[in-house]
Amino acid sequence: MxxxxxxxxxxxxxxxxxxxxxxxxxxxxxxxxxERTDQPQGVLRFTYRGDRLLSTSTPHELGMQDDDLIEAATTSGE
Structure with missing residues (x-):
């Protein structure tokens, strides 16, 4: 790919x-x-187009293109 x-x-x-x-x-x-932001991965939530991402998903499955944006936010102990 x-x-x-x-x-x-x-x-x-x-x-x-x-x-x-x-x-x-x-x-x-x-x-x-x-690692780059020196935060535990467990406290981060990643979303793409408003939907929470699974770590097992691939860009191909989601139809991602170059320069697409993933948003990262810190969770509050969910």
């Missing part, structure tokens, strides 16, 4: 860019974002 570039925006409005294969699970991006 092809490589895709995705943006993850934190609650402060700052974007981070990640590259992965469209067949790879989004877990890779979620883990990398958590």
């Amino acid at each position: 092809a490589e895709i570039r995705l943006r993850v925006r934190d609650a402060g409005g700052e974007d981070s860019t990640f590259h992965l294969d469209t067949a790879d699970p989004l877990q890779e991006v979620m883990h990398a974002f958590a």
